[in-house]
Amino acid sequence: MKSSPTRRRLILGFGGLAAAALLGGCGFKLRGPQPLAFSSIYLGVSRQSDLGAALHRRIVANGNTTITDDPATADVRLEILRDQTEREILTLTGGGKVREYQLRRLMSFRLLGRDGNEWVAPTTISARREYNFDDAQVLAKEQEEALLFRDMQLDLIDQLMRRLAAAKP
Known part of the structure; x- marks a missing residue:
């Protein structure tokens, strides 16, 4: 039937x-915007850098926190201690040519209150990606690498925002 x-x-x-x-x-x-426990923040990174611009946009989009240019007037100060990119060979072909690369991006930061007390102790977050390399497509692979680094930066900013949302005095 x-x-x-x-x-x-x-x-x-x-x-x-x-x-x-x-x-x-x-x-x-x-997952939506998570409110931050402070009303103003000083970013210890230039707004003209890719990282600074992306972080600035994310905090402004969050809505409840303003970004100040004077660290003395901010409730908290974000200090970027390290922002490093790495590229290492992952595998080689039998002929000794690179077959795969591993890309890593590391960021270390800490969050200090107005009084100098640490809200977040120095913390390192990282992201990694792998991609296949082909000598015949060098330009395309360079663009792919740039896109992967940009994707890793967004991933690190997401991780950083989650840490900032969890920060308490």
Whole structure:
């Protein structure tokens, strides 16, 4: 006996409704802006740098924190202690040519209160990516590497924002 299209739609509708109820019941929600525990911050990185511009945009988009240019007036100071990119050979071909690279980006930071107390002790966060290299496509692979480094920077900013959201005096 074949099921009618109306019955099939009804079953699919109830299935979708049940899945939505299960997701809502387990506490699932999309990650959105997380409020920061301070009202003003001084960024110890230039706004003209890629990292500074991206971090500035993310904090402004968060909505509840202003960025000041004077560290003395800010509730907290973010100090970027290290921002380093690395590229190392991961594998070689039998002929000794590079087949894969591993890219890493490391960032060390700390968060200081107005009184000099550490809200977040010096912390290092990192991101890594691998990609295949081909001598015949050098320009394309250089662009791919640049995109991967940009992606890693966004990943590190996400990690940094989660740490800042968890910071308490």
